[in-house]
Amino acid sequence: MTNRERxxxxxxxxxxxxxxxxxxxxxxxxxxxxxxxxxxxQDLAWGYMDxxxxxxxxxxxxxxxxxxxxxxxxxxxxxxxxEEKELEIMPDGSRRVLNNLGVIERxxxxxxxxxxxxxxxxxxxxxxxxxxxxxxxxxxDRVDLEYFKSFxxxxxxxxxxxxxxxxxxxxxxxxxxxxxxxxxxxxxDEDLFADIIDNFAEMQYQCVKAALETGAxxxxxxxxxxxxxxxxxxxxxxxxxxxCAKHYKKRNDLCREYGIDIISLDCDGVTEKLLxxxxxxxxxxxxxxxxxxxxxxxxxxxxxxxxxxxxVGGMDKTALRRDKAAVDAEIERLKRLVAMGxxxxxxxxxxxxxxxxxxxxxxxxxxxxxxL
Amino acid sequence: MSIYLEISExxxxxxxxxxxxxxxxxxxxGLPAAQILNEGLISGMNVIGEKFKNNEVxxxxxLIAARAMDTGVKILKPLLIEDGxxxxxxxxxxxxxxxxxxxxxxLVKMMMEGKGIEVIDLGTDVSPKTFVDTAxxxxxxxxxxxxxxxxxxxxxxxxxxxxxxxxIRDKVKIMVGGAPVTEEFCKQIGADKYTSDAAxxxxxxxxxxx
Numbered sequence: 001m002t003n004r005e006r007x008x009x010x011x012x013x014x015x016x017x018x019x020x021x022x023x024x025x026x027x028x029x030x031x032x033x034x035x036x037x038x039x040x041x042q043d044l045a046w047g048y049m050d051x052x053x054x055x056x057x058x059x060x061x062x063x064x065x066x067x068x069x070x071x072x073x074x075x076x077x078x079x080x081x082x083e084e085k086e087l088e089i090m091p092d093g094s095r096r097v098l099n100n101l102g103v104i105e106r107x108x109x110x111x112x113x114x115x116x117x118x119x120x121x122x123x124x125x126x127x128x129x130x131x132x133x134x135x136x137x138x139x140x141d142r143v144d145l146e147y148f149k150s151f152x153x154x155x156x157x158x159x160x161x162x163x164x165x166x167x168x169x170x171x172x173x174x175x176x177x178x179x180x181x182x183x184x185x186x187x188x189d190e191d192l193f194a195d196i197i198d199n200f201a202e203m204q205y206q207c208v209k210a211a212l213e214t215g216a217x218x219x220x221x222x223x224x225x226x227x228x229x230x231x232x233x234x235x236x237x238x239x240x241x242x243x244c245a246k247h248y249k250k251r252n253d254l255c256r257e258y259g260i261d262i263i264s265l266d267c268d269g270v271t272e273k274l275l276x277x278x279x280x281x282x283x284x285x286x287x288x289x290x291x292x293x294x295x296x297x298x299x300x301x302x303x304x305x306x307x308x309x310x311x312v313g314g315m316d317k318t319a320l321r322r323d324k325a326a327v328d329a330e331i332e333r334l335k336r337l338v339a340m341g342x343x344x345x346x347x348x349x350x351x352x353x354x355x356x357x358x359x360x361x362x363x364x365x366x367x368x369x370x371x372l
Numbered sequence: 373m374s375i376y377l378e379i380s381e382x383x384x385x386x387x388x389x390x391x392x393x394x395x396x397x398x399x400x401x402g403l404p405a406a407q408i409l410n411e412g413l414i415s416g417m418n419v420i421g422e423k424f425k426n427n428e429v430x431x432x433x434x435l436i437a438a439r440a441m442d443t444g445v446k447i448l449k450p451l452l453i454e455d456g457x458x459x460x461x462x463x464x465x466x467x468x469x470x471x472x473x474x475x476x477x478x479l480v481k482m483m484m485e486g487k488g489i490e491v492i493d494l495g496t497d498v499s500p501k502t503f504v505d506t507a508x509x510x511x512x513x514x515x516x517x518x519x520x521x522x523x524x525x526x527x528x529x530x531x532x533x534x535x536x537x538x539x540i541r542d543k544v545k546i547m548v549g550g551a552p553v554t555e556e557f558c559k560q561i562g563a564d565k566y567t568s569d570a571a572x573x574x575x576x577x578x579x580x581x582x
Binding site for chain 1: 474520553
C-alpha cells in the first residue's frame with residue numbers, strides 16, 4: 001500500500017496494512033541543533049519548509065513516512081500585502097516592525113518566540129474601507145489555474161495531498177492582533193467586525209472555487225485557525241458561531257461537491273467549545289490535536305460527535321524530549337485512540353528544540369508497529 | 373440605581389465613554405475617589421473576573437472591560453494620590469527571558485489592576501535579575517512570571533534561584549503561569565503559586581499581598 005492509501009483508508013474506516021509514521025515538521029532551531037550534533041547534514045538545517053525535497057530527505061533519514069502538512073495553496077491572503085517597515089529600534093535591541101499584515105510587532109534578535117503585538121492598523125471602518133477591503137477582493141491571479149489544471153498528473157500519488165482552504169477567523173486575528181480583534185468585535189460600528197469577516201471569507205471562497213473548478217483532485221481540504229488557548233477559545237463560542245458558521249458551511253459544501261470528504265482544521269489550544277460550530281458545518285478532522293497541559297481532546301470529541309469525527313495528531317511531542325519510557329508510554333496511550341478507528345497519530349505540533357533525534361527515530365519505527 | 377452600580381455595570385459592558393462620564397459626574401458630586409474606585413470600577417472588574425473564570429465571558433469582554441475601567445482610573449488617579457489611598461499591594465510582572473509573548477501576561481496585569489493592585493509591568497524577555505532587582509527597588513510583595521513556551525518556562529526556576537541569591541526569598545512571593553505551566557512545575561521549581569487563568573491569578577495576588 002502507498003502512504004496515501006494507508007492514510008485515506010484509515011480515515012475512511014477501511015483496512016490498511018499498517019499505520020503511517022506521520023509528522024508535522026520542525027522548529028528550525030531543532031534542525032540546527034541536530035546538525036550541530038552531527039545527526040543530519042548541515043544543508044538540511046536551513047530554510048526548512050513543509051513537504052519540500054528537504055523535508056522528504058529528513059523523512060528518509062529519520063524514518064518518517066510523510067509530513068501531514070502537505071497542501072496546495074492559492075493566494076488567499078490580503079493582497080498586496082503592506083510594505084514591511086522597521087519603525088524603531090528600542091534600547092533593549094528589539095525592533096518595532098510594521099509587518100505585512102499591518103500589525104506592529106516587537107521582534108528581538110536571537111529569540112525564537114511568537115513576537116509580541118504592540119499595535120495594529122485596522123482600527124475602524126475608514127481604515128477597513130480604504131486599506132483592507134481593496135486587498136480582500138478576489139481576482140483571477142489569486143489562483144494559478146495552469147498549475148491546478150495539470151495538478152492531477154504531476155502530484156505525488158504516494159501520499160495524501162490537500163488543498164489549503166484558508167481561515168475564517170485566524171487570519172483576521174493575524175491582521176488585527178488579539179487585542180485589536182477583541183476591540184473590533186465591540187466597535188461602536190456594530191457591523192464592522194462582521195463585514196471584515198464576510199469580505200475576507202468571500203474572497204477565500206472564490207479562491208477555493210476557482211482551484212476546484214480546474215478539475216484538480218485533493219485527498220483533503222484544510223483550514224488553519226489557531227484561535228484557542230489553554231483555557232478555551234479566544235472569543236465567545238456564540239459570537240464565533242454567529243459570525244463564522246455560515247462561511248465554514250459554504251466552503252465545506254463546495255469541497256464536498258467536488259468530492260472532498262475529509263476537511264481538517266488546525267487549531268491549537270482547547271478547542272472543545274468551538275468544535276460544535278466546526279463539526280456541524282462540515283469540518284470533520286481535528287489536526288494536530290494539541291495535548292498541552294490539558295491532555296487528549298480527541299476521545300471526548302469522538303464520544304460527542306461519533307465516528308464522523310476524525311483525527312490526525314494527538315501525540316504529546318514533549319515525550320520526544322524526555323526518554324524512551326516516556327515515548328513508550330505515549331505509544332501505549334495512542335493505541336487506544338488508534339483502536340477507535342479514523343485516527344492517525346502525529347506529534348501534536350512542530351518538533352521543538354531539545355527533541356532527541358534518536359527518540360524521534362524510535363517513535364517513527366514503533367508507531368508503524370501498532371496493530372490496526 | 374446608585375452611580376457606583378452604574379459605573380460597575382458599564383465597566384462590565386466595556387462602555388468606556390459612559391464610564392468616563394459617570395466617574396467625572398461622581399467626582400463632581402463630591403463622592404470620595406476611593407469609593408468610586410472600589411464600589412464602581414473595581415466592583416465591575418470583579419464581576420468580569422468571576423465570569424471569565426467560569427467561562428461566561430471571554431478574552432474580548434475582559435479587554436473591553438479593562439479598557440473602560442482604565443478610562444475611569446485615569447481620571448481618579450490624581451485624586452487617589454491626593455487622598456493618600458493605598459493600593460491593595462504591589463506586584464512586578466513580566467514574560468520571562470527568551471519569550472516575547474505577552475497576551476497572557478497583559479490579561480493578568482489587567483485583572484490585578486482590577487483588584488486595586490499596583491502592577492509594575494516589565495514587559496517581555498525579562499531576565500531573572502530584572503525581576504528581582506525591580507522587586508527590591510519597589511518593595512513588591514509578589515513577582516509574577518509568565519511564559520508561553522516549554523523552552524522558556526525553565527527560566528522561572530532561575531527567577532526563584534535569583535531571589536534566593538539576592539536574599540529576598542522570604543520577603544517576596546513568586547507566582548507563575550502561562551500555557552505550558554502546571555501546578556507540578558510550580559512546586560518543582562520552588563515557586564509559591566500557580567494559577568490556571570488570569571482572574572485566579574489576580575485573586576491569588578490579593579491573598580499573597582495581604
